[in-house]
Amino acid sequence: MLHETIKIDLPYKELGLKEGNATITTYIKDIFPNDQDPFRRPLIVICPGGGYNHHSPREGEAIAIKMLDKGYNAVVLRYSLAPVTYPAQLYEAAYTMKYVRDHAGEWDVNPDKIIMAGFSAGGHVAGLMGTGWNSDELNYLLENVLKCSHEYVKPNGMLLGYPVITSGENAHRASFEKSLGDNYDRYIDTVSIEKRVDKDTPPAFIWHTCGDNSVPLENSLLMAEALRKQGIPFDYHVYARGIHGLGLGTRETATKNMGHFEPQVSGWTESFETWMGVMYE
Numbered sequence: 322m323l324h325e326t327i328k329i330d331l332p333y334k335e336l337g338l339k340e341g342n343a344t345i346t347t348y349i350k351d352i353f354p355n356d357q358d359p360f361r362r363p364l365i366v367i368c369p370g371g372g373y374n375h376h377s378p379r380e381g382e383a384i385a386i387k388m389l390d391k392g393y394n395a396v397v398l399r400y401s402l403a404p405v406t407y408p409a410q411l412y413e414a415a416y417t418m419k420y421v422r423d424h425a426g427e428w429d430v431n432p433d434k435i436i437m438a439g440f441s442a443g444g445h446v447a448g449l450m451g452t453g454w455n456s457d458e459l460n461y462l463l464e465n466v467l468k469c470s471h472e473y474v475k476p477n478g479m480l481l482g483y484p485v486i487t488s489g490e491n492a493h494r495a496s497f498e499k500s501l502g503d504n505y506d507r508y509i510d511t512v513s514i515e516k517r518v519d520k521d522t523p524p525a526f527i528w529h530t531c532g533d534n535s536v537p538l539e540n541s542l543l544m545a546e547a548l549r550k551q552g553i554p555f556d557y558h559v560y561a562r563g564i565h566g567l568g569l570g571t572r573e574t575a576t577k578n579m580g581h582f583e584p585q586v587s588g589w590t591e592s593f594e595t596w597m598g599v600m601y602e
Contacts, residue, residue, distance in 0.1 A: 323349035323428070329416050332466060333405075336412060341401035343413040345420060348385040348395040349428045363434035363597060364394045364421055365480065368414070370441025370566065373403050373499035377566065379574040379581070380440040380482075387569060391594050394430055396421060400446055403499040407449075407508055410500065412462050414450035418474040419467050434601050437476035441536055441566060442496045444484025445514065448544070451479040451525070452517035478600060479525040480593060481544065483536055483565055488513040491539035518547040525555040526596045528589045530563035556596045560586045 329343040350362070365388045369380035376399050385395035398417045400410040418435065425432040439447030453459065454475040463469055485493045488509050501508050510516070525548060529541040538559065545557045563583040568574030570586035 322351055323347050327420070329413050331412060331416060333409065336409075336462065336466075338409045338412075339405045341405045341409050341413065343401045343409075344399045345417055346381070346385075346397045346399070348382075348389055348397070350389065350394055352429045360392070360429050361431040361434075362392060362394045362429055363436065363601065364396065364425075364428070364430045365436045365438050366414075366417055366421065366447075366476070367395055367397045368400060368437070368439035368443030368446040369397065370439070370443045370485075371402070372442050372493070372496045373410075374495075375402065377440070377568075379566070379568045379576070380443060383569060383574050384438070384440070387590055391590070391597075394428060398446070400443075404502055406502040406504055407500050407512060408458055410446045411449045411453055411458060414446055415454070415459055415462060415467065415474045418450065418454075418476060419469055422473060434477055434597075436478045436480055436597075438480035438482075439484060440482040440568070442485050442493070442500070444481040445486065445496060445500070445512070447476075447479050447481060448484060448486060448514035448517075449512065450474075451476050452514055452519070452522050455521050456517075476523050478523050481525060481527045481541065482589070483529045483533055483567070484514075484527070484540060484544065485536055486514045486540035486544045491537045491543075493536045493540075515543040515547040518544070518551055518553070520551050520553070522548065522551060522553050524553060524600055526593050527555060528558040528560070528586070528592075530560045530565075530567070530583075530586065532561075532563050533565045535565035554600070556592065558589060558592055
């Protein structure tokens with residue numbers, strides 16, 4: 322396995338931002354061209370949650386290893402946290418998309434099957450990229466730094482687990498306070514993901530729980546509604562039980578004393594695999 326951590330190298334000062342500290346950690350299966358035909362595997366870019374204050378340790382490697390088990394490759398994007406503010410995380414997501422597409426041939430990855438995944442606040446990062454790949458926000462970065470087209474950094478799909486979506490009435494307010502900092506008033510409407518969805522937004526797989534009292538269910542409901550209005554295909558799964566931050570819902574992502582252990586939601590990975598087969602095979 323190719324397992325390494327790469328520091329994202331962006332000219333933050335040139336971009337008008339505080340110096341970031343984002344990294345990409347790879348989970349790429351070994352290739353044996355003398356013994357096997359190419360797999361051209363899908364690749365999942367995973368953004369852990371943590372309210373833009375930290376990266377949840379349960380929403381990174383554990384998710385990546387589960388994706389490997391499904392036959393995919395994976396990378397974990399640990400985007401910059403507060404006090405580094407928006408749009409740094411969007412730029413880092415674009416950088417990551419270019420990085421993985423640049424390495425698709427080397428990694429036996431199908432460049433047309435790259436999914437941007439995120440959980441909680443990481444879902445907000447994934448949503449920013451899924452709805453912002455074609456935006457003017459990326460013009461300078463793509464033209465002068467990454468030197469590629471908007472289409473080159475477009476995710477082919479999104480996986481959103483209990484995502485932070487709306488900056489409106491049902492917002493997870495702390496995420497926006499951390500991610501926007503002193504620019505809160507300037508950007509608060511801009512970063513409401515459901516308002517950014519357009520006809521070019523990629524398909525999505527979304528899951529949430531009714532019992533989520535941290536990031537209310539209305540967040541994913543608004544996202545599903547916005548996708549439906551634009552005719553974008555999506556799967557949407559809501560589980561009857563479960564608190565926020567469940568990860569896989571298994572022992573592997575449980576906290577101490579079996580907190581965040583909710584086996585009834587663990588089937589989301591099988592549902593996601595089915596969705597992948599329907600959408601991309």
